[in-house]
Amino acid sequence: MVPRPSPDERLSSWLGRLARLYSMPAEALLAHCGLGRFSVRELEWRLGVGEGSVLAGRTGMTVEGLRRLTFDEITPQARLMIAAASRYVCPRCPAGLHRKATAFPWNFWCDEHGVRFGGRAGTGLDARLPQTQLTRLDPSARSGALRLADWAQGKEEGAPAVPALLDLLTTRHRRSSPPSLAEQPILSLAARRANHDFLTQPIARQALLVVVPEYDRVAPVLAKPVRPGLFSLAQGSLLQNYALAVGVGRLCADPVGCATSVLLASDREGEERLREALRAWSPALRRRVYARLRRLRAPETSPQRASQRLG
Structure with missing residues (x-):
């Protein structure tokens, strides 16, 4: 049998x-x-x-x-993405059955049952993101997942390539800083003293937080940073990987706009790191990014801008 x-x-x-x-x-x-x-x-x-x-x-x-x-069918470069066991769990699949889709970090739906995967501990994305927000984010997540799947199978078309996109998303665009007041839980004075180490611990600020601000608002503060490059997906949580897929989808749809937004939000050291990450992009695409950045940074009160508004 x-x-x-x-x-x-x-x-x-x-x-x-x-x-x-x-x-x-x-x-x-x-x-x-x-x-x-x-x-x-x-x-x-x-x-x-x-x-x-x-x-x-x-x-x-x-x-x-x-x-x-x-x-x-998976290329050697992408094999670090394949989990030894299922990363995620379908609530309707039989126990002990592991589908190939659950081994990859960019799959968030069970094709067999049409439902969202949950984490191995049973926690789903809806524990952090309301359904209305998930509905708005899903198209970008699906687009990013398709791009990631094509890359893993050596079928990726278009640029920048997936490794370059993940490098940009995981680049620190600002200096690491402790949790802001908005990120801190409401604590009494005694609790603040007891949690002094947490409240003063510097947290890496990565471009992902700018490209996917929805993730920045809901992710636990200590779990916001992701691993650099390809390891961000290979070792990320369900929420982190969903945010990365959304980020890849948004970068594919509007690479110039997203890259420019991150550069505008960066500090000087962060901008240097971002420019280094952007060296993997094509020269034509980089020129468009830097041209838009110059236009957005130009003073709104310059004579040229004023004449344009009057005209």
Whole structure:
């Protein structure tokens, strides 16, 4: 008896279910099939013709059907994004079933049931963001997720590339600073003294907070900073990854406007870091960013501006 894979199920999940059916560990099942020198993780990365033929012969599956359970289509650069187990949980999927979509940080909906994923601890995005706001953010999140998925499969078109977008989003645009009064909880004088270390701890201020101000308003203050570059997604929480997907979507839709907004909100040191991150963008795009920045920084009272208004 061999259970058929569910839609989008990953190889480790299917082999685990098959092994439990026969009351053995997955490694023992592989050894019984003559693949004892391989781990489930190795086969999930790339299933060779030989290993696929052996496993197919034992299970009645086709090699192509088995390969669809692997992450063979993911480029080496993106493999750090694949979680060993499910990052997120669908409230309607059976326990013990792990779909490939839940391994990636940019998937926030279950295609099988059409519902939002929740965190592994059971907390969903609606715990931080009201439904009306999620509805407004979802189009950008979906757009960003598509761009990230294309990049992971080596099919990305357009510029800037995903690594350059994530580098910009995770660049510190201002000097690190303690929580502002708006970010601090309402505390008594005694509680403030007891929480002095928290209230004075410098927090990294990244471009993500400007591109996605909705995230800045709802994220726990100590959890606002994300890891730099690609690690921001690979090691982010559900809320952080959703904000990053929204940020990627907004940067793809309006790279010049978003980059200019971050530069306008930066301090001198932050602007230097941002300009360094923007070096990965095309020269034509950078020129448009800096041209808009100069126009926005020009004094509104200059004679030229005044004549333009009068004309």
